[in-house]
Amino acid sequence: MHVYEVFVKKDGRDEFRHAGALEAANDELAVVLAREAYLRRAEGDRLWVVRRDHVVAAADDFVGPNADKPHRHHDGAAVAARRKASRQSQQ
Amino acid sequence: MARSWATMEDFEAFLDGGGLVEADDAMPDAYRQAVFAFIEMHANSELMGALTERDWIPKTPGLRHKMAVLAKTQDEIGHGHLLYMVAADLGVKTRTQMLEDLFAGRSRFHNVFHYRAVTWGDQVAIAFLVDAAALISQQAVFKNCSYGPYKRILRRIIAEEGFHMRLGEDRMMRIAEGTARQRQMFQESLDRWFWPALQLFGPDSKPDDMLLRWHIKSERNEALRDRWVQRFVPMLQGYGFTVPAPGLRWDDEARRWDVGPIDWAPLRRTLAQGGPDSARRIGEAADNWRRTAWVRTALSDGNGS
Numbered sequence: 205m206h207v208y209e210v211f212v213k214k215d216g217r218d219e220f221r222h223a224g225a226l227e228a229a230n231d232e233l234a235v236v237l238a239r240e241a242y243l244r245r246a247e248g249d250r251l252w253v254v255r256r257d258h259v260v261a262a263a264d265d266f267v268g269p270n271a272d273k274p275h276r277h278h279d280g281a282a283v284a285a286r287r288k289a290s291r292q293s294q295q
Numbered sequence: 296m297a298r299s300w301a302t303m304e305d306f307e308a309f310l311d312g313g314g315l316v317e318a319d320d321a322m323p324d325a326y327r328q329a330v331f332a333f334i335e336m337h338a339n340s341e342l343m344g345a346l347t348e349r350d351w352i353p354k355t356p357g358l359r360h361k362m363a364v365l366a367k368t369q370d371e372i373g374h375g376h377l378l379y380m381v382a383a384d385l386g387v388k389t390r391t392q393m394l395e396d397l398f399a400g401r402s403r404f405h406n407v408f409h410y411r412a413v414t415w416g417d418q419v420a421i422a423f424l425v426d427a428a429a430l431i432s433q434q435a436v437f438k439n440c441s442y443g444p445y446k447r448i449l450r451r452i453i454a455e456e457g458f459h460m461r462l463g464e465d466r467m468m469r470i471a472e473g474t475a476r477q478r479q480m481f482q483e484s485l486d487r488w489f490w491p492a493l494q495l496f497g498p499d500s501k502p503d504d505m506l507l508r509w510h511i512k513s514e515r516n517e518a519l520r521d522r523w524v525q526r527f528v529p530m531l532q533g534y535g536f537t538v539p540a541p542g543l544r545w546d547d548e549a550r551r552w553d554v555g556p557i558d559w560a561p562l563r564r565t566l567a568q569g570g571p572d573s574a575r576r577i578g579e580a581a582d583n584w585r586r587t588a589w590v591r592t593a594l595s596d597g598n599g600s
Binding site (some may be wrong): 223224 | 297298333370373376377380384390444445448451455550587594596
């Protein structure tokens with residue numbers, strides 16, 4: 205038996221989302237069980253199952269540093285303030 | 296392992312700050328055991344509930360309700376699958392070990408499945424009162440549960456339980472609008488099931504309840520029980536039935552119903568597998584597991600697991 209991770213998508217909106225996991229003997233049975241356990245009332249119309257041991261997971265300390273890169277953002281505050289001041293001076 | 300905490304204080308600070316624990320985190324063992332035991336009991340209860348529900352598929356009146364009961368049975372088996380998977384990922388027991396423990400009477404399931412459903416009225420009472428009680432406690436767990444995989448799987452379980460509860464009230468409404476004999480049947484079922492349903496919430500939470508401290512549960516048992524009482528006492532009375540609580544009174548000052556003293560001995564008996572129908576239920580579940588071995592073999596890679 206293998207553990208499969210189940211991903212579901214509703215057509216036309218959202219990305220594929222992780223729904224949960226299940227145990228199945230092979231790919232064919234995994235989609236059958238995934239449909240019966242996770243899509244019982246049309247929660248999605250597209251379904252992926254991926255064997256858990258095929259998932260490539262990045263280490264937290266590899267992903268982590270990108271939480272601390274403020275120079276990749278811009279809140280636009282300084283420019284907005286300048287525009288506002290400019291509009292007011294024109295009135 | 297994704298994350299680890301140097302001390303229990305650090306871990307509890309993480310939980311108090313609304314942190315969600317994931318399956319591959321190096322959580323403290325006491326937390327792992329506590330969250331596992333909680334999910335295992337939920338999984339067991341779904342399976343035991345599904346088996347009772349299944350017994351009533353052939354006896355359910357009318358094709359529409361029969362199909363709904365069939366769907367509900369499938370939902371509950373599905374919930375069992377989802378929950379056993381989430382529990383197994385904690386690495387305490389495999390799914391097979393959990394099932395073996397259940398069938399050997401070594402693990403727990405909800406008190407209500409230690410009683411026998413004798414009439415259709417009983418099934419209606421279970422669908423109406425017990426499903427609502429289960430839903431109230433699951434919603435309270437879902438709201439603030441610190442274990443991420445359980446919280447996420449509860450979202451879909453709660454959505455499906457919502458269908459079951461509406462179905463239960465629909466059946467109740469029909470029986471209430473039925474003949475005198477049907478009403479009498481439901482009153483007798485209410486007499487049997489009111490207290491077990493109320494006791495599903497358990498006795499008042501202890502001050503040192505670790506499930507609360509670790510945000511596995513977010514509300515105290517007595518608060519959940521009271522929510523159920525305030526909602527169901529007037530509803531049952533509105534349908535013209537008698538709530539079988541001799542001490543029942545309306546507290547005009549507090550604007551709330553008080554059901555009077557609760558005898559917890561029946562609950563304690565069910566927790567020790569000594570309920571009125573415990574032995575038969577567990578035996579039936581074990582027999583069912585053996586009888587369906589061929590299905591698992593057909594769906595497996597040949598080793599029957």
